Amino acid sequence: MRSVVVVGAGLGGLSAAVQLAAAGREVTVVEAMGEPGGCCGTARVGAYRFDTGPSVLTMPGVLAEIFGAADQDLRHWLPLRRLDPSYRMVFDDGSRLDVRAEREAMAEQVRTVCGPAEAARYERYRRLLDELFRVEWPAFIDADMTRLRGLARPAALLRLAALGGFRRLDRLAARHLTDPRLIKAHTFQSLYVGLSPQRALGIYAVIAHMDTVGGVYFPERGGMHAIPAAMAALLDKLGAGIRYGVRARRVETDGDGVTGVLLEDGERLPAGHVVVACDRLAARRLLPALADDWRLRRPRHSPSCLVIHAGLERSLPDQAHHTLHFGRAWRETFTALAAGRPQPDPSLLVTCPEPDDGHATLSVLEPAPNLRRADWGRLRPELEARLLRRMAELGYGDLSGAPRLVLDPPAWAARGHTAGTPFALDHRFTQTAWLRPSAVARRVPGLHFAGMYTAPGVGVPPVLISGRLAAERILKEAR
Ligand SMILES: Cc1cc2nc3c(=O)[nH]c(=O)nc-3n(C[C@H](O)[C@H](O)[C@H](O)COP(=O)(O)OP(=O)(O)OC[C@H]3O[C@@H](n4cnc5c(N)ncnc54)[C@H](O)[C@@H]3O)c2cc1C
Numbered sequence: 001m002r003s004v005v006v007v008g009a010g011l012g013g014l015s016a017a018v019q020l021a022a023a024g025r026e027v028t029v030v031e032a033m034g035e036p037g038g039c040c041g042t043a044r045v046g047a048y049r050f051d052t053g054p055s056v057l058t059m060p061g062v063l064a065e066i067f068g069a070a071d072q073d074l075r076h077w078l079p080l081r082r083l084d085p086s087y088r089m090v091f092d093d094g095s096r097l098d099v100r101a102e103r104e105a106m107a108e109q110v111r112t113v114c115g116p117a118e119a120a121r122y123e124r125y126r127r128l129l130d131e132l133f134r135v136e137w138p139a140f141i142d143a144d145m146t147r148l149r150g151l152a153r154p155a156a157l158l159r160l161a162a163l164g165g166f167r168r169l170d171r172l173a174a175r176h177l178t179d180p181r182l183i184k185a186h187t188f189q190s191l192y193v194g195l196s197p198q199r200a201l202g203i204y205a206v207i208a209h210m211d212t213v214g215g216v217y218f219p220e221r222g223g224m225h226a227i228p229a230a231m232a233a234l235l236d237k238l239g240a241g242i243r244y245g246v247r248a249r250r251v252e253t254d255g256d257g258v259t260g261v262l263l264e265d266g267e268r269l270p271a272g273h274v275v276v277a278c279d280r281l282a283a284r285r286l287l288p289a290l291a292d293d294w295r296l297r298r299p300r301h302s303p304s305c306l307v308i309h310a311g312l313e314r315s316l317p318d319q320a321h322h323t324l325h326f327g328r329a330w331r332e333t334f335t336a337l338a339a340g341r342p343q344p345d346p347s348l349l350v351t352c353p354e355p356d357d358g359h360a361t362l363s364v365l366e367p368a369p370n371l372r373r374a375d376w377g378r379l380r381p382e383l384e385a386r387l388l389r390r391m392a393e394l395g396y397g398d399l400s401g402a403p404r405l406v407l408d409p410p411a412w413a414a415r416g417h418t419a420g421t422p423f424a425l426d427h428r429f430t431q432t433a434w435l436r437p438s439a440v441a442r443r444v445p446g447l448h449f450a451g452m453y454t455a456p457g458v459g460v461p462p463v464l465i466s467g468r469l470a471a472e473r474i475l476k477e478a479r
Contacts, residue, residue, distance in 0.1 A: 002272025002479060005030060005261045007248040007286070010038025011460060012451030013277030014231040015066055015467025021238035022070035023475050028269055029235065029242040030261065032416065036242065037228035038278075039422050039452075040460070046403045048311030048361050051224040053422070055351040055363065056083065056216040056322060059461040063227065066464060070238055078230040079220040086216045088320035090394075091181050092328040092345075098320070099185060101215030114179040125176040125186070128163060129209040135159045136206050141462070144469050145433045145455035146440045165203040172202035184326055186212065188347070191367055193458060194302025194426030196334030201429065210461070218321065223353060227460075251276065253288050257445030257479065272479045273446045275470045280437050280453030281418040291441040300431060302423035302458070303337045304370040304409040306383055308391075310402040312360045319352040319360070325394055333367075340373025342366075342383055346390065362399070364391060371409045371420030380408050424452040432457070439470060446479050 004020050006013045009031035021027045035041070039053040057063070057080065064074040074080075085098035097113045100106045103126065111119035139156035151157075164172040169190055173183045187197035189207035219226040232242055247264040251274050260270040276283050281299060284292075327333065327345035336343050343366070351363045366387055368374075388400050409420030417424075425431045432455070439454040441447040450470040456462040 003028065003270060004273045004275065004474060005248075005269050005271040006275045006277055006450075007251075007261065007283070008038060008276070008278035008451065009033075009036040009228070009232065009242055009244075010277060010451060010463065011040055011228060011231070012463035012467045013038075013275065014228055014235070015464040016275045016277060016448075016450045016470045017235055017240055017467075018066050018231055018238070019069050019468050019471035020474060021235055021240040023471070025474075027235070027238075027240035028271075029240065030246060030248050030263060030269070031242060031244050032247040032278075034245050035228075036232040036244075037225055040224055040228050042223065042225035043309070043405055045309070045311060045405050048309075048359075048403060049223065050309040050361055050363060050405060051353070052307075052309070052405075052407065054224050054460050055349075055353070056086075056211070056218055057224065057227065057460055058210040058214055058216055060217045062461045062464045066231070066468065067234065069468075070234060072234060077234065078226055080217040081220055083216050083218055083321045085320055086211060086322065087185075088323040089181070089185050090323060090325045091184075092326055095181065097181060097185060099212050101213060103213075106212070110182060114182055118177065118179045118182060121177055122182060125173070126213060128176065129205055129213055132160065132163050132165060132203065133206050133209040133213075135163070136165070136203060140203075140433060141206070141456045142465055144439075144473065145436070146438055146473070148434050151434050160203060163202075165201065165205075167202045168198055169200040169202050169204055170197035172205060173197070184330060188324065188326075191303075192423075194423055195428060196338065198331075198334065199428070204427065207459075216322070218353065248286055251286050251288065251291075251447065253290075253444055253447075258447050271446075273448065273474045273477070275448045275450050275467075275474070277450040277467065277470075279416055279418050279424070280449065280451070282416055287441075287447070288444060290443040291447055293437050293441070295431075295435060295437045299418075300426050300428060301370050301372060301419040301421050302426040303367055303373075304412060304419070304421035304423065305407075306366045306368045306380075306387065306409075307363060307407045308384070308387055308399065308404055309361065309363045309407075310399045310404040312362055312397075312399075312402060313358075314360065314397075315358055316352055316360050316362070316396075321351065321353060323350045323352075324348070325350065337367060337369060340369040342368055342374075342379065346387070348387075348390070348394075350391075350394075350396070362396060368409070371413055374409075376409050376420070380410075384408075424458050427457055439466060440473060446477070448473060
């Protein structure tokens with residue numbers, strides 16, 4: 001049984017490594033940074049600790065399954081709590097809606113904010129989301145897409161078409177809901193996959209299902225970074241090694257496929273299988289020419305984001321964990337981002353994880369154009385100043401003197417993200433499922449890929465799944 005090297009200790013790489021180590025494979029993970037997590041990272045500014053990536057976990061069952069593969073109970077490693085509300089949405093007219101996962105509680109919210117007729121429509125739409133999710137998850141999300149036949153599921157495709165999955169997301173929602181606020185609450189998630197609700201397909205309504213119906217979770221201790229930390233600790237228990245602070249320089253091959261990985265420090269790790277779980281475009285220089293994938297010829301990246309993390313010497317007692325502030329110019333937001341311009345009146349995501357001990361950390365994320373589309377040398381001072389002003393207008397006070405960390409597209413690029421976006425390729429139809437860069441290099445036996453550049457795509461549950469799928473393929477291969 002030959003060893004496996006995983007390049008990248010982001011959530012995709014860690015997921016693959018845990019499954020392989022749990023199945024008895026000898027596994028080494030190579031990570032360029034000094035700690036695990038990749039996008040799900042952490043940073044300190046003075047006394048304050050911030051999560052630099054995801055702010056919530058959806059579909060915790062996916063993570064539980066990974067721990068389960070190693071006969072471990074996620075609850076012992078990483079106690080989670082469900083957030084209530086999942087999100088607070090504040091609209092440009094000052095009204096607000098708390099998104100609650102429980103059906104009755106959410107219907108009540110809709111009844112209060114949008115009226116009883118809309119609440120009845122909401123209940124019907126929620127049933128549609130349930131059904132879309134039930135069909136889509138096993139057939140196209142939690143499923144291997146490395147072969148075209150992965151798409152050949154006529155019954156599921158027909159059902160999705162009947163449910164409106166191939167209409168545009170905004171039209172699908174507007175067919176069922178009438179209150180523009182509720183429509184926004186169920187379509188803004190297309191931003192997560194780099195598209196506008198006018199462009200994304202209705203199948204992406206499943207993201208709204210994952211967070212508005214499935215609920216959002218957060219580790220009891222240690223913030224989101226506790227997730228990769230727990231996975232790395234599990235790997236340690238399973239006897240796998242993680243090499244931090246060293247980059248993979250080249251995946252080595254002979255006529256029969258991969259033979260190992262050469263590290264930047266000159267060490268060579270022999271391997272019969274390699275899982276490359278990092279930025280797929282940057283990884284091209286590690287790979288033999290035979291690993292080229294035609295799907296990467298014209299990559300279309302997602303927009304990026306400007307994030308300000310600030311430490312406050314006060315608590316924010318009434319602040320929800322997650323607040324979405326919608327700007328007035330909603331449609332224009334997407335037109336601008338698509339054209340490489342900042343949003344005219346930005347919609348923002350504010351996260352305030354532990355607001356009540358006299359101190360708080362506040363993170364605000366503004367979706368913004370990536371490096372391919374905009375000149376950030378010019379934009380950065382302007383946008384940072386505008387974001388600080390906007391936060392003050394929204395009642396968060398003057399953050400300009402607060403200890404803070406700012407992450408903009410050049411900072412994402414410095415962390416290894418092509419085009420300065422940590423959201424990889426967008427999820428337009430031609431970059432989805434089998435059409436997304438393949439998770440296997442057929443002409444280089446033993447070479448697999450995981451992470452957000454492969455199917456199912458961007459986000460914590462999808463990259464965890466991609467790692468599991470890579471491990472399952474490897475365990476089936478007789479190399
Ligand atoms: C600000 C932000 C907010 C987000 N919010 C959410 C959210 O709320 N919910 C959600 O589900 N998702 C969210 N996401 C998306 C989610 O975090 C990512 O899709 C996911 O974590 C990506 O994981 P990955 O393993 O594919 O890649 P990465 O996390 O990028 O991991 C790749 C790893 O490979 C390493 N590496 C690169 N090159 C080499 C090399 N040559 N040798 C060795 N190591 C190398 C990198 O250092 C990195 O650690 C967010 C992301 C960001 C940035």
